[in-house]
Amino acid sequence: MSELKENLHALCAAYVRQRMQAAEQAIAEAQQAQADDTKSSAGDKYETGREMAQQETNRNLAQLNEANKLMVALNHLPLNGTGEVAEAGSIVHTNNGSFYLAISAGTISYAGKSYMAISPASPLGLSLKGKKAGDRLILNGKSYEIMAVE
Secondary structure, eight states: OOHHHHHHHHHHHHHHHHHHHHHHHHHHHHHHHHHHOOOOSOHHHHHHHHHHHHHHHHHHHHHHHHHHHHHHHHHTSOSSOOSSSOOTTOEEEETTEEEEESOOOEEEEETTEEEEEEOTTSHHHHHHTTOOTTOEEEETTEEEEEEEEO
16 A cells, blocks of 8 residues: 555544544533433423433434444555556546545645545546546536546
8 A cells, every 4th residue: 555545544534533533522412411401390491401412412423323434434445456447445636636535534635735535436436436547537517637546
C-alpha cells in the first residue's frame, strides 16, 4: 500500500471515529438528561421532557449506526490494488481534483494537497469505477479527464 493511500485511509478512519465519539457523547448526555428529569406536579411536562430526550437518544443511535457502517465499509476496502483501473480503495487524480474512492468523508488534506473522499456507490464514484488514466467522463455537465490512478 502506498504511503498516500495509507494516510488517506487513516484520515478517513479518524473522521469516522470522531463521528462515533460525538454520537456516543450525545447519547450519554440525552440519557443523563432523561435520568435527571424529575417528575413534577405537571405530569405532561415530565413526559414531554422524557420523550424529547428519548427522541434525541434514538436520533444519535441512528447516527452511531451509520458511523459504524462507514467503519465497516472502510475496513473492507482493498488497500493494495494494481492502481491501473479505478476501483474501491483507489485514488483517482483528475483535471478537476483528486478523489479517494472509500467513504463519503468530504475533503481531506494530506501533505498540503486536498483529496475528496467519496463513496464508490456515489454518482461520481460509480462513474470513475473501471476507468484508467487517459479516460474521460462527463457527470452533471462537468468534464473529468483521468490523469492517474493509484
